[in-house]
Amino acid sequence: MLNLVLFQKTMSKKEDIQHDCEHCHARYKSIFCQIAPDEVKIINENKWCQSLEKGQQLFAEGAYPHGIFCVNTGKIKIHQMGDEGREQIVRFAKEGDIVGYRAMLAGEKYSSSATAIDTTSICFIPKNVILSLIEKDSNFSIQLIKLLSSNLKHAEESILHLAQKPVRERMAESLLFLKEMYGLEPDGITMSVSLSREEIATLVGTATETAIRLLSEFKSKKLVSFEGRKIQIIDIPGLLKVANIHD
Amino acid sequence: MLNLVLFQKTMSKKEDIQHDCEHCHARYKSIFCQIAPDEVKIINENKWCQSLEKGQQLFAEGAYPHGIFCVNTGKIKIHQMGDEGREQIVRFAKEGDIVGYRAMLAGEKYSSSATAIDTTSICFIPKNVILSLIEKDSNFSIQLIKLLSSNLKHAEESILHLAQKPVRERMAESLLFLKEMYGLEPDGITMSVSLSREEIATLVGTATETAIRLLSEFKSKKLVSFEGRKIQIIDIPGLLKVANIHD
DNA sequence: TTGAAAATATGACAAATGTCATATTTTGAA
DNA sequence: TTCAAAATATGACATTTGTCATATTTTCAA
Numbered sequence: 001m002l003n004l005v006l007f008q009k010t011m012s013k014k015e016d017i018q019h020d021c022e023h024c025h026a027r028y029k030s031i032f033c034q035i036a037p038d039e040v041k042i043i044n045e046n047k048w049c050q051s052l053e054k055g056q057q058l059f060a061e062g063a064y065p066h067g068i069f070c071v072n073t074g075k076i077k078i079h080q081m082g083d084e085g086r087e088q089i090v091r092f093a094k095e096g097d098i099v100g101y102r103a104m105l106a107g108e109k110y111s112s113s114a115t116a117i118d119t120t121s122i123c124f125i126p127k128n129v130i131l132s133l134i135e136k137d138s139n140f141s142i143q144l145i146k147l148l149s150s151n152l153k154h155a156e157e158s159i160l161h162l163a164q165k166p167v168r169e170r171m172a173e174s175l176l177f178l179k180e181m182y183g184l185e186p187d188g189i190t191m192s193v194s195l196s197r198e199e200i201a202t203l204v205g206t207a208t209e210t211a212i213r214l215l216s217e218f219k220s221k222k223l224v225s226f227e228g229r230k231i232q233i234i235d236i237p238g239l240l241k242v243a244n245i246h247d
Numbered sequence: 248m249l250n251l252v253l254f255q256k257t258m259s260k261k262e263d264i265q266h267d268c269e270h271c272h273a274r275y276k277s278i279f280c281q282i283a284p285d286e287v288k289i290i291n292e293n294k295w296c297q298s299l300e301k302g303q304q305l306f307a308e309g310a311y312p313h314g315i316f317c318v319n320t321g322k323i324k325i326h327q328m329g330d331e332g333r334e335q336i337v338r339f340a341k342e343g344d345i346v347g348y349r350a351m352l353a354g355e356k357y358s359s360s361a362t363a364i365d366t367t368s369i370c371f372i373p374k375n376v377i378l379s380l381i382e383k384d385s386n387f388s389i390q391l392i393k394l395l396s397s398n399l400k401h402a403e404e405s406i407l408h409l410a411q412k413p414v415r416e417r418m419a420e421s422l423l424f425l426k427e428m429y430g431l432e433p434d435g436i437t438m439s440v441s442l443s444r445e446e447i448a449t450l451v452g453t454a455t456e457t458a459i460r461l462l463s464e465f466k467s468k469k470l471v472s473f474e475g476r477k478i479q480i481i482d483i484p485g486l487l488k489v490a491n492i493h494d
Numbered sequence: 495t496t497g498a499a500a501a502t503a504t505g506a507c508a509a510a511t512g513t514c515a516t517a518t519t520t521t522g523a524a
Numbered sequence: 525t526t527c528a529a530a531a532t533a534t535g536a537c538a539t540t541t542g543t544c545a546t547a548t549t550t551t552c553a554a
Contacts, residue, residue, distance in 0.1 A: 080403065082411035083491055090403045105389075106396035112403065134385055134392075141381060141388035142352075148395035149353035155402035156327065156337045156359065162409040163452030164329040167541070197502065205410030207542050212503060228502090228550075244330055414511070444532065454512050459533060475520075475532090 018049050019072060019123065026072045029096030031143035039133060048124045052116035058099065060113045065104035067126040071097050074120025075182060075193055078112045079202070089203040090158075091151065092117075092181055098147070104130070105144070117195065165244065167206045171214045172243035174204045175224065179233050189232040196229065218242075265296050266319060266370065273319045276343030278390040286380060295371045299363035305346065307360045312351035314373040318344050321367025322429060322440055325359045326449070336450040337405075338398065339364075339428055345394070351377070352391070364442065412491065414453045418461045419490035421451045422471065426480050441476040465489075 021027055021044040022037075032043065049072070052058060058069060061081060071093050078091040078099065090112060093099045103110045104127055134141050161170055175191075182193040195203070201211035215231075218224045223239050225232045233239070240246075268274055268291035269284070279290065296319070299305060305316060308328060318340050325338040325346065337359060340346045350357045351374055381388050408417055422438075429440040442450070448458035462478075465471045470486050472479045480486070487493075 080407050082407055084411070086411055088407045088410050090406050102396050102399055105392050106400070107393075108396075108400075111400050134388060136385075138382045138385065138388065141385065141392070145352050145381075145388070145391055145395065146354075148392065148399060149349050149355075152349055152395060152399045152402060153353070153355075153358050155399060155406060158406050159337050159402060159409060159452075160327050160329055160335045162406060163335050163449075164331070164333055202410075205406075208501095209503085209543080210541060212501095216503075455531095456513080456533085457511060459531095463533075 017121075018047075019121075020044060021047060021123075024072070026070065026096045030070055031098060031140065031147055032070070034139055034143065035133065035137055039137065043125055043129060043133075046126055046129050050122055050124065052120040052122065054116055054118050054120075056116050056120075058114040058116065058122065059110055061110050063110050065100055065110060065127070067124050068101040068104055068130055069099040069114070069122045069124055071095055071099060072121040072123055074116060074122070075118040076114050076120060076122075077117050077199070078114050080112045087202045088205070089199065090155070094182060101130075101144070102148070102151075105148075117193065117199070162205050167204065167210055168214055168217075168242060169244045170204045170206070171200075171211065172218070172223070172239045173245065174200065175218075175231070175233065176236070176239055176243060176245075178203075184233070189234065191231045191233060194229040264368075265294075266368075267291060268294065268370075271319070273317060273343045277317055278345060278387065278394055279317070281386055281390070282380065282384055286384065290372055290376055290380075293373055293376050297369055297371065299367040299369065301363055301365050301367075303363050303367075305361040305363065305369065306357055308357050310357050312347055312357060312374070314371050315348040315351055315377055316346040316361070316369045316371055318342055318346060319368040319370055321363060321369070322365040323361050323367060323369075324364050324446070325361050327359045334449045335452070336446065337402070339425075341429060348377075348391070349395070349398075352395075364440065364446070409452050414451065414457055415461055415464075415489060416491050417451045417453070418447075418458065419465070419470070419486045420492065421447065422465075422478070422480065423483070423486055423490060423492075425450075431480070436479040436481065438478045438480060443476065 021032075021040050027033060027040075032040070035043075047070075052074065058076065059065070073095055076093040076097075076099055077089050078093065079087045079089045082088055093114075099114050099122070100110065134144070161173065165173070178193050178195075179191055182191065184190060185192055197212050197215070198208045200215070201208040204211060206214075215224070215226065218239075219226060221238070223235045223242065225234055268279075268287050274280060274287075279287070282290075294317075299321065305323065306312070320342055323340040323344075323346055324336050325340065326334045326336045329335055340361075346361050346369070347357065381391070408420065412420070425440050425442075426438055429438065431437060432439055444459050444462070445455045447462070448455040451458060453461075462471070462473065465486075466473060468485070470482045470489065472481055
């Protein structure tokens with residue numbers, strides 16, 4: 001227990017507010033949506049909340065996981081470092097998503113890093129709490145299994161697309177994906193997520209210059225418009241066509 | 248039950264031998280290695296064994312899963328169809344591996360197809376048996392979770408490599424991967440798995456001609472040698488170097 | 495505000511990879 | 525065995541994509 005207290009002290013900052021899991025809006029959207037009230041209470045008593053500024057790292061490749069993170073509000077990117085020191089984004093997380101669970105469940109070091117791409121509030125839930133929940137609640141296990149299955153499906157789709165689709169198609173697809181993932185601002189066209197050209201490039205799997213050129217091309221073709229990092233989705237059918245997505 | 252009997256009749260062929268799960272060599276290597284004897288009995292009574300010739304398809308993208316397949320002996324490729332009708336291999340399975348579980352657990356249609364790449368013997372285990380096992384045995388759930396985690400880790404590594412490594416590096420890496428996955432023949436150098444150049448290309452994520460050229464290059468550099476589809480691994484340190492793999 | 499650093503943009507070019515055409519070899523069925 | 529079809533191999537070339545150089549713009553701290 002002493003360890004945990006020390007750990008919490010290290011992680012906490014003055015501004016961090018400890019939320020109440022029972023009424024947590026993020027929990028209803030998460031894998032914890034169906035667990036018993038008793039279990040919610042246990043999580044509530046053992047969890048630890050933390051705020052992250054945009055750009056702040058949650059965990060790093062190679063470190064050992066001590067629990068999982070549940071995103072309360074905000075946006076997280078999961079990324080890996082390639083040979084030439086070039087980052088590759090492999091997944092995103094938003095409200096209700098959990099992060100850092102793959103390595104913890106496998107009992108391995110993190111194979112990816114996680115970094116906030118917006119102001120983010122997360123809760124940390126210690127490993128022993130999760131493991132005992134798996135033991136007690138088979139429905140929770142099924143939620144976890146479905147989550148992993150969904151991630152695996154998306155990852156295998158990415159493999160297919162990286163191997164076979166040209167960069168232009170992947171760029172259009174990535175823009176549509178970001179729109180689905182994080183939605184639009186109240187104006188109905190501006191994407192809620194704001195990424196640098198370099199980050200977009202590492203998501204698409206291309207050079208930063210190529211990403212910039214393609215975005216400019218899409219702008220001139222009136223598929224999107226942008227002012228700096230604020231990107232507006234103008235022509236969804238057009239983007240679907242460029243992405244070579246039909247049905 | 249009638250449905251199941253009909254299904255089994257459709258799947259079975261005269262030559263198919265019904266193995267005994269209790270002493271199954273493949274089970275010891277599988278996610279079923281730790282389950283209780285009672286559960287083994289239930290699986291044994293409900294499973295159905297089937298033989299597949301090289302090239303025979305086990306299931307197809309878009310179909311609905313009714314259970315999972317456990318590989319007894321042989322080799323299976325998991326592949327997806329791309330836009331231009333080009334196949335992409337996303338995973339392999341061997342003795343003790345289970346196949347077709349991702350879609351079944353997620354309650355979705357298959358997102359990939361599975362095809363034997365060698366004479367293969369598999370056992371089919373109905374969905375209800377697996378689901379009740381998850382419910383009863385949390386240790387089994389953990390095995391499943393670890394399996395999915397491992398697949399996800401490999402998939403995300405593939406994403407990184409497809410996005411960032413040149414084809415030559417990926418080819419060397421794929422050859423080393425196949426050697427690890429399926430091992431070598433008794434001579435200690437010939438790879439046990441036999442794939443067409445086209446299949447190797449769809450694993451590496453490149454054009455068939457490029458795959459052929461790279462293999463010829465590796466042969467001339469004495470990294471490998473081959474006679475048709477029988478590939479010998481000659482220089483492992485050399486291949487590791489070409490693959491840009493260090494530590 | 496101002497200036498340096500970072501991010502974005504664009505051109506010119508190089509390199510990697512894919513495509514097409516066409517041999518050559520291998521395979522498998524008649 | 526024999527022949528046609530499929531697989532493998534190779535050259536020539538086109539295309540895509542990446543790299544490098546260099547502007548231009550934006551950002552942010554002093």
